Amino acid sequence: MKSLKFPSLVFVENKQEIDQYVNACFCVINELNPNEFLQYFNNSLELYERNYIISFSYKLGCKYSNLLNDDIVNGELSKKIDVRSNLMSTTLERVKYYNYDKHTSFIPDFVIHTNEPNRKLAPDTQKLIMEAKTTPYLTKKGFYWDFFKLNVYLNKLKYRNAVYFILNTPKDKVEMLLTSYFSKHYYYDKKQTHRFSFIIQESINSVPQIYKLQKK
Numbered sequence: 001m002k003s004l005k006f007p008s009l010v011f012v013e014n015k016q017e018i019d020q021y022v023n024a025c026f027c028v029i030n031e032l033n034p035n036e037f038l039q040y041f042n043n044s045l046e047l048y049e050r051n052y053i054i055s056f057s058y059k060l061g062c063k064y065s066n067l068l069n070d071d072i073v074n075g076e077l078s079k080k081i082d083v084r085s086n087l088m089s090t091t092l093e094r095v096k097y098y099n100y101d102k103h104t105s106f107i108p109d110f111v112i113h114t115n116e117p118n119r120k121l122a123p124d125t126q127k128l129i130m131e132a133k134t135t136p137y138l139t140k141k142g143f144y145w146d147f148f149k150l151n152v153y154l155n156k157l158k159y160r161n162a163v164y165f166i167l168n169t170p171k172d173k174v175e176m177l178l179t180s181y182f183s184k185h186y187y188y189d190k191k192q193t194h195r196f197s198f199i200i201q202e203s204i205n206s207v208p209q210i211y212k213l214q215k216k
Contacts, residue, residue: 005216007193007215007216008216009198009214011209012210019197021112021127022128022210024064025165026199028060029201032055034047034134034167034204035204035205037051037052038204047204053109057073070114071113071115081104081152088152088187092104092148094186095144095148095186106149108130108131110129111128112127123159128163129161129162129163131149132166133146133166138173143177144181151188154192154195154196163196164198164199167208168202171202193214193215194213197212197213199211
């Protein structure tokens, strides 16, 4: 019996090979010091994800104003998306909701898109969308939900790039979670594989690395 071949993470050594918007995000993450966002929660020191993303957004806008030009950046922007396709709705039921409205609200952590009120949903206007996880306790369901959302954004909103930023989780665990997601046959848009990037920073004191999702 042949083993299943799922897409896997491939390290990007030459940063010129990636989209300029993805590279800009990676460079800002590389410059941010996660220690500045540590706060006490229930007597334990943890990174405050919301403050991190706010600082990330501000720094990206300042440093890459020429690249962004007429683009706008948003954090936690609610989007209503129709998820009635069979596999999409089945996955949603299994990883998040048992009962859901046909138009479900999704709230990505960060987006870059063209500043046009009537912009068409297309890669030339929808530049980048990102989900982030900074907790050292990344669960299967938490990972499944974020990765599912990124697939939905690519398929329904036509984003050029989908970035999953993961802090405080080893790359080996991320690969294990990816394999688990694929093995359950959850929703995944195979045509959009090349649009996925993973930025993984294994601890608050380690150097972030960038990976592309690649078919085997």
